[in-house]
Amino acid sequence: MTREIQPSRSTELPPWSHLTPNKVNRWSFSKVFSNIVISALSIFFAVPMLWLALASVDKNATFQTKLPVLTAEHYIVSLESGNLAALRNSLVISLVASTIGTVAAFFAAYSFSRHHIVWKGPILLGILFLSGVPITILIVPMYEMFSSAGLLTMFPTAVLLGVTALPFQIYLIKNFIDAIPRDLEEAAYIERAKTWHVLWSVILPLTMPGLASAALFGFVNAWGSFLIPLVLISSDNQQAAPVRLFGFVNATSIDYGAIAAYSIIYSLPVVVLYLALSRQFKAGFVLGGAVR
Amino acid sequence: MIRFENVWKVYGNYAAIYDLQLEVRDGEFMVFVGPSGCGKTTTLKMLAGLELPSFGRIWSDDKDITLLPSGQRDVAMVFQSYALYPHMTVERNLAFGPTVRGEPKAEIAERVKHVASLVGLESLLRRRPDELSGGQRQRVALGRAMIRQPRIFLLDEPLSNLDAGLRTRMRTEIAELQRRVGVTTVYVTHDQVEAMTMGHRIAVFNQGRILQVDTPANLYRAPANKFVGTFIGSPKMNILPAALSATGGSVDVKCLGTEFSVSGQYLAGKDLPSSVELGIRPDDIHWTKDAPSRCTQKMQGIVGGVETTGSETFVLVNVRGTEVNSKFPSFAPIRIGQTVDLVFDPVDLHFFDAVTGNTLRKDPPGQSERSEFRPAQPIN
Numbered sequence: 001m002t003r004e005i006q007p008s009r010s011t012e013l014p015p016w017s018h019l020t021p022n023k024v025n026r027w028s029f030s031k032v033f034s035n036i037v038i039s040a041l042s043i044f045f046a047v048p049m050l051w052l053a054l055a056s057v058d059k060n061a062t063f064q065t066k067l068p069v070l071t072a073e074h075y076i077v078s079l080e081s082g083n084l085a086a087l088r089n090s091l092v093i094s095l096v097a098s099t100i101g102t103v104a105a106f107f108a109a110y111s112f113s114r115h116h117i118v119w120k121g122p123i124l125l126g127i128l129f130l131s132g133v134p135i136t137i138l139i140v141p142m143y144e145m146f147s148s149a150g151l152l153t154m155f156p157t158a159v160l161l162g163v164t165a166l167p168f169q170i171y172l173i174k175n176f177i178d179a180i181p182r183d184l185e186e187a188a189y190i191e192r193a194k195t196w197h198v199l200w201s202v203i204l205p206l207t208m209p210g211l212a213s214a215a216l217f218g219f220v221n222a223w224g225s226f227l228i229p230l231v232l233i234s235s236d237n238q239q240a241a242p243v244r245l246f247g248f249v250n251a252t253s254i255d256y257g258a259i260a261a262y263s264i265i266y267s268l269p270v271v272v273l274y275l276a277l278s279r280q281f282k283a284g285f286v287l288g289g290a291v292r
Numbered sequence: 293m294i295r296f297e298n299v300w301k302v303y304g305n306y307a308a309i310y311d312l313q314l315e316v317r318d319g320e321f322m323v324f325v326g327p328s329g330c331g332k333t334t335t336l337k338m339l340a341g342l343e344l345p346s347f348g349r350i351w352s353d354d355k356d357i358t359l360l361p362s363g364q365r366d367v368a369m370v371f372q373s374y375a376l377y378p379h380m381t382v383e384r385n386l387a388f389g390p391t392v393r394g395e396p397k398a399e400i401a402e403r404v405k406h407v408a409s410l411v412g413l414e415s416l417l418r419r420r421p422d423e424l425s426g427g428q429r430q431r432v433a434l435g436r437a438m439i440r441q442p443r444i445f446l447l448d449e450p451l452s453n454l455d456a457g458l459r460t461r462m463r464t465e466i467a468e469l470q471r472r473v474g475v476t477t478v479y480v481t482h483d484q485v486e487a488m489t490m491g492h493r494i495a496v497f498n499q500g501r502i503l504q505v506d507t508p509a510n511l512y513r514a515p516a517n518k519f520v521g522t523f524i525g526s527p528k529m530n531i532l533p534a535a536l537s538a539t540g541g542s543v544d545v546k547c548l549g550t551e552f553s554v555s556g557q558y559l560a561g562k563d564l565p566s567s568v569e570l571g572i573r574p575d576d577i578h579w580t581k582d583a584p585s586r587c588t589q590k591m592q593g594i595v596g597g598v599e600t601t602g603s604e605t606f607v608l609v610n611v612r613g614t615e616v617n618s619k620f621p622s623f624a625p626i627r628i629g630q631t632v633d634l635v636f637d638p639v640d641l642h643f644f645d646a647v648t649g650n651t652l653r654k655d656p657p658g659q660s661e662r663s664e665f666r667p668a669q670p671i672n
């Protein structure tokens with residue numbers, strides 16, 4: 001028997017209005033428990049940030065977290081020409097390091113991914129091992145080398161910082177290139193494409209998320225580096241921001257307010273870079289539809 | 293002419309291609325068929341220069357192209373996996389080759405439009421591959437190869453994902469294009485109909501070897517061995533156990549309760565094995581009530597299954613424990629469990645060595661004329 005469909009008088013009600021929607025049970029012990037734990041942890045990490053924000057505008061900033069007596073003087077100090085120059089130096093150093101590292105890592109990763117290389121396995125293992133070794137253990141011989149070659153300036157240091165990020169970047173990018181089906185390249189080679197063309201218009205666009213991550217890693221790696229610029233850059237006006245930050249601490253006193261303000265300014269470029277690259281991260285799963 | 297000369301492809305200690313000998317003539321439409329994993333794609337990729345043969349040579353006319361990079365071979369290929377560029381629109385996928393070769397922009401746009409209409413993609417030019425259905429992707433792959441006039445056209449199952457109607461249309465389209473332009477084509481397929489209707493010649497592969505290369509008609513009429521016999525033709529050829537004994541000019545055959553003799557001129561070789569396998573196509577086994585008069589040999593069995601396609605009915609008959617598939621007229625009033633009489637003509641039989649599977653039969657007299665392939669003449 002077919003039921004007669006009643007012409008609905010109130011047109012606002014959709015035809016499914018009398019049905020109870022399916023719902024996932026919102027409250028369960030594991031959900032409540034995990035949310036409590038996560039909240040506790042996030043508070044733990046949020047307190048230092050709160051201190052940073054408050055201290056940077058507090059006239060009498062100390063190491064305690066308290067309500068501030070508002071002032072802008074710490075920011076004014078932070079933006080003094082010397083401090084600003086240090087930020088600019090850091091920016092240059094990090095951009096150079098990140099660019100050099102990412103470009104070199106891209107080519108290296110491509111070779112490791114696609115070419116036949118003798119002892120590829122052991123070499124890759126070696127690279128993986130190196131990416132875990134802090135470069136600081138080599139700081140003394142590096143200093144000797146740099147000083148005897150007269151390289152105790154900004155750019156050679158930037159290159160070195162780029163190199164320190166290289167092993168990890170190679171690994172990161174190689175994983176992305178590995179995921180690209182070879183057929184794609186072969187299809188291009190058949191069309192008489194040259195190697196550089198394949199790299200540029202097939203591999204590069206499909207590796208973008210990996211390159212973005214690698215570039216960000218290279219940038220942050222150089223941006224946060226303290227010891228290497230401190231040792232390898234001899235001139236004060238080429239010095240990087242972390243070293244400058246350390247300058248707010250001297251033998252007799254610590255300028256908490258200035259440290260906080262400068263730290264906040266110092267963290268901004270990384271945030272900006274992350275936001276700028278975030279579209280590339282999202283472009284992540286571009287391989288859809290390439291092969292069946 | 294393309295010639296494979298003793299070509300092997302070995303992965304580790306597994307021979308994917310085993311001592312391959314093959315000639316593809318200029319302007320020919322060559323079809324590769326064979327079960328999955330038999331080495332069709334591998335052969336195609338060696339021809340394209342994407343895989344290096346482990347041993348042997350590949351010749352193009354008198355030139356050794358074994359080591360020639362794929363870019364210099366002037367081939368266009370449809371990959372089995374499609375291999376579309378996922379970050380480019382359909383339009384840019386189609387235009388990739390010509391753009392790389394630096395052809396004039398206006399001409400490229402023109403050709404993209406033409407090819408898009410050929411494969412029915414006009415409305416999808418702005419989409420990216422991940423926004424397409426499987427069949428649409430396959431058409432992009434096909435279009436990307438068709439946009440150019442190469443010396444050799446390689447198509448690896450280019451229609452496998454299309455619906456029946458579209459497949460028929462594209463089949464004609466490709467065959468038509470090939471015949472018009474006269475470009476040497478190698479076409480891989482699993483589809484019997486595609487193989488039989490499109491190819492000038494068909495190469496049947498199995499386990500890395502070519503078992504037979506011949507015209508569709510000859511392959512069907514005179515399979516070189518049991519594998520080819522059962523692989524070509526649908527439904528499958530029946531294989532029946534039989535015993536042979538030669539008496540003078542003729543050979544006596546005992547098979548599923550019937551005994552008959554065939555003229556010795558049908559069978560090659562002096563010392564015939566005593567036990568053989570008979571091959572007979574379902575089309576050649578008839579119901580007594582619907583049989584040509586030349587069919588003289590009878591078998592009796594019980595109907596075990598009926599498959600109707602509409603235009604014809606295939607009936608599985610159990611004859612002394614062996615299932616025999618036979619063709620009945622579509623209106624045949626047949627029920628499972630019924631006893632039926634079947635007849636066949638011994639001339640339609642294929643004789644295969646029970647051990648090697650090779651045919652024991654000589655070319656049937658009067659059928660030996662090969663429908664010789666003549667390459668199409670390119671129009672102007």
Ligand SMILES: Nc1ncnc2c1ncn2[C@@H]1O[C@H](COP(=O)(O)OP(=O)(O)OP(=O)(O)O)[C@@H](O)[C@H]1O
Pocket residue numbers: 303308326327328329330331332333334335372
């Ligand atoms: N890189 C490889 N390493 C090892 N074995 C391989 C490799 N590539 C292919 N093979 C093997 O070679 C054989 C032939 O592969 P091929 O791709 O040519 O099969 P095919 O005839 O195209 O099958 P299908 O119809 O399924 O596409 C297969 O058994 C496969 O496992």
Ligand SMILES: [Mg+2]
Pocket residue numbers: 332333334372448
């Ligand atoms: Mg294949």
